[in-house]
Amino acid sequence: MSAARARLGLRTALLLAGITLAPGVALACAVCGGGNPANRFAFFVSTMVLSLLPLGLFLGGFLWLKSRLRERLADEFSERDAVPATAPAGSAPRPAPTTAHSR
């Protein structure tokens, strides 16, 4: 029983090693593995483009949102920090109005 299990384990390990260490031999897809060099090159380029394009789009979107946020929040506290011009001389500035955002 244990010998059969050991043989099964050995076969599985050999199979996994074969697939992992020699992927060129274990080609399962006729498109990516077979065909002419131009076909393989097209498959490689397509794979690269389809992998990198969404990452690039995400990065572009993130940078765009970051710039928008910086632009919108540039004067976020200007209203709160503004000292009233009509404050009498010598008096302490009024505390800033409390709002839902600053609470």
Add this chain to the structure above:
Amino acid sequence: MSTPDLTLHRPLPRRGFTDHALFGMAVFVFTEVMMFSGFISAFVITRNSVPPGSWPPADQPRLPFERTALNTLALLASGVLVWMAHRALGRRGPAAARTPLTLGLALGALFVGLQGVEWAGLLRHGLTLQSSQVGSFFYLIIGCHALHAIVALGLLTWCWLSLLAGRLLPSRFGAAQLFWYFVVLVWPALWLVVYR
């Protein structure tokens, strides 16, 4: 008894970091970019898998690459005109945006019309969805783009009517513009890959 300070309860205006319509359209365009990339990828791999010289097959018509350059120019000019309408709207008001937007819409409609004429010719010459892989890919990819162009034209027409009525919302126009720019900018890639 002192008067309560009403500024304590004065709400600040909401500070959205971008327009919702524009952001939603940007996410949609993201998915569309990936869809067309998948189409182009499948087309390029299939095209490179056939023996050299057999694309398109002998009994199938060649796609009119040179003649479609006119459509391409019309579409690119339409994109530029819509951008000019956007600038005119921001700088000189709605009246200044009417002419470029009208011309942009007309050129976009011309593109769709010329595409229809071209399709009729190809169908007459035997290129159908089922006649070959060329036909399948052509009608799938270019047809999908035409569908997008028609929807984008509908959005721009809606904005144009709102502009004429004096109630064009900038967010609506921004979203429609983004979709139209996508339709315009994806076309040269499709033209160069599929027609050539």
